[in-house]
Amino acid sequence: MSALNERLEEDTPTPVLTAKNVVRRFGGVTAVNDVSFDVRRGEILGLIGPNGAGKTTMFDLLAGSVQPSSGEIMLNGAAVSGEAAHRRIGRGLGRTFQIPRPFPNLTLLDNVMLAAQSQAGEGLLANFLKPWRVKAEEKAAHDKAAELLELVNLSRLAHEPARVLSGGQRKLLELARVMMADPAIILLDEPAAGVNATLLEVIIDRIRDINARGITFLLIEHNIDMVTRLCHRVLVMASGQLLCEGTADEVARDPRVIEAYLGGAA
Known part of the structure; x- marks a missing residue:
């Protein structure tokens, strides 16, 4: 390896979370099919896709509530594919749910x-x-x-x-609960779902404030306006596979993304 490549490796921070060739099968159905990506430390990364794309299963795999059929998940540089969810919390991974249950x-x-x-x-x-x-x-x-x-x-x-509490306030409460465990990364499952416009602005502001403290976010969201305003990068899944990645504007113009949404990919 050249001195330049060694220096570039040293200057590149370890991703806070990595999925490498992750597969999850349920019987004869492959819900996640050979998905690989990094979540860079300090970023807000969006994960979008049509219903049935495999996003929630991917979240479950990252959080530890479901184990991969094959592939590897790394958290802060440590292999955690076989670890339970509570152990990943101890390693700095927090998760919220689409329907909070305080x-x-x-x-x-x-x-x-x-x-x-x-x-x-x-x-x-x-x-x-x-x-x-x-x-x-x-x-x-x-x-x-x-x-x-x-x-x-x-x-x-x-x-x-x-x-x-209202539905939106419950999501804010869950965000506070996750922060109590001092996470390095928070997985947000549809934070805009069922939230009125006023509280949605509060949630967006709070995510930005928490991110400014150095906390990394990966979020699933169907509200594209929220994704565009918040996310530094966006991943798109369709039919269990990673379709593309880029800025919100880039993925919105990608013909594969347009086909996945308008063509009814599941």
Whole structure:
């Protein structure tokens, strides 16, 4: 390898998340077929495609709720293809869902605090042997949760039960909960779905604010206006395969993308 190539490799940061030749079969159906891509550290990457394209299965594979039939998934340079979802959370991967399901009778503050990782108070003995440590960690979690609710414009509802929230507010609450675990990357599953125009603007602003803190995003979204405004790059899937990638404008003009949407690819 030349000195120039060595220097270029050193200057290229390790992708925060990588899919390499990933395949997932369900019986005789191939939902994801030999898909490869990198999510670059610090970017907002969009994943779009017609219904049935394999986007949600790809998210499940990346998050660890589904295991690949073949191929490899790397998180912060480590192979995680066989790891469960909770272990990937510990490695810095967070995920939201299209339909958020907070604990309806708990306050917003408690919902966010529950997402705190590795608390000493989770162990029975620590509550007796190290009560000062448990108390200090609980206070830190409380303060952090309050700060995150402020970040997502929900602080005025901090002590209200989560059942009072609208659909858009629940998505903001879920974003705060994911942030509680200090993720390096967040997978967002259709953050615009079912959200009114006013709250959608808030969600877009909050994603930008969080991204400015160095958090990477990969999002599935059907709202092309949101994708165009937010995403640095866009991946397009159709029929379980990666069709193309580029800027939002580039993929919108790609004849293969137009065919996939208008031609009814599944």
